[in-house]
Amino acid sequence: MIDLHTHTNKSDGTDTPRELINKAISMGISLLGLTDHDTTAGWMEAAQSARGSISLALGSEISCLSDDGTSVHMLGLLFDGNDKEMQEMLEAVRDGRVPRMQKIIAKMQAAGFDISMEDVEAARPPGATLGRPHLADALVNKKIIKSRDEAFQGMLNNNSQFYVSHAAPTPLDAIRIIKKAGGVSVIAHPFASLRGKILKAADFAELAKAGLNGVEVDHRDQNPDERGMLRNIATELGLVVTGASDYHGSGKLNALAEFQTSPDQWEKLESQANQRRVVST
Numbered sequence: 001m002i003d004l005h006t007h008t009n010k011s012d013g014t015d016t017p018r019e020l021i022n023k024a025i026s027m028g029i030s031l032l033g034l035t036d037h038d039t040t041a042g043w044m045e046a047a048q049s050a051r052g053s054i055s056l057a058l059g060s061e062i063s064c065l066s067d068d069g070t071s072v073h074m075l076g077l078l079f080d081g082n083d084k085e086m087q088e089m090l091e092a093v094r095d096g097r098v099p100r101m102q103k104i105i106a107k108m109q110a111a112g113f114d115i116s117m118e119d120v121e122a123a124r125p126p127g128a129t130l131g132r133p134h135l136a137d138a139l140v141n142k143k144i145i146k147s148r149d150e151a152f153q154g155m156l157n158n159n160s161q162f163y164v165s166h167a168a169p170t171p172l173d174a175i176r177i178i179k180k181a182g183g184v185s186v187i188a189h190p191f192a193s194l195r196g197k198i199l200k201a202a203d204f205a206e207l208a209k210a211g212l213n214g215v216e217v218d219h220r221d222q223n224p225d226e227r228g229m230l231r232n233i234a235t236e237l238g239l240v241v242t243g244a245s246d247y248h249g250s251g252k253l254n255a256l257a258e259f260q261t262s263p264d265q266w267e268k269l270e271s272q273a274n275q276r277r278v279v280s281t
């Protein structure tokens, strides 16, 4: 079983890296991708927790913004964690999330909600990449809403009046920096339309030309039609096809390994990194 896209409490998941690895081991997952948003903070704990037959593909899900303002998530896997340009890009995105959260909160306060940055900070685990799920948790703590899911159905949705984007690299920049750091890039849930504006089929050629390695096809936020279209795009452009859970612990319904990547597609993806960086014990 190969699941290439998961989150821990180093971003907006709820498991610690150790808890995630333990769950993956007990489920019999052979290869797990660790892809917290805009950070590599969980890598060391994850690597130290690995044992037995599990292998790890360490990575990050990089929040990007295309020139026309479309939010794009780019999975970087198997890159050199010490690469300076990569770490600077991740840090810049994390830094941009703080003023963005302050703007969202100011809008909510102006609309009469009793919520503050302190409430959000209290809901964020130490060192975690700040995100809307932490604001959702703060709203739950204050009994303004019932769950993260309710928040994303309504006031924290990308189409909501409170939505604010944050500074982020373009998808092309992210692909280039991941590649320079020796890793591979897989565009995450590109047709997940419930989240807001999505890429167009024609956008993929440019990404492939810049060095995109794969497309996340099998993901719960993409319906069978959308998966079919993505599979065709991937075939046409010679891109690897992946499937993954986007597991967030109890923060989302997604179950670990609910979608998977086939071993042959993983082999093709891994061969495109500049060296073998899979962690195994």
Ligand code: AMP
Pocket: 012, 037, 063, 130, 131, 132, 133, 148, 149, 150, 152, 153, 248, 251, 252
């Ligand atoms: P942000 O990174 O601050 O823009 O927040 C986006 C994050 O919210 C994504 O990583 C999603 O995993 C998470 N998210 C989106 N929809 C939901 C939902 N319905 N329930 C829980 N988390 C969600």
Ligand code: ZN
Pocket: 007, 012, 013, 037, 248
């Ligand atoms: Zn997330």
Ligand code: FE
Pocket: 061, 073, 188, 189
């Ligand atoms: Fe994502």
Ligand code: FE
Pocket: 005, 007, 061, 188, 246
């Ligand atoms: Fe994700």
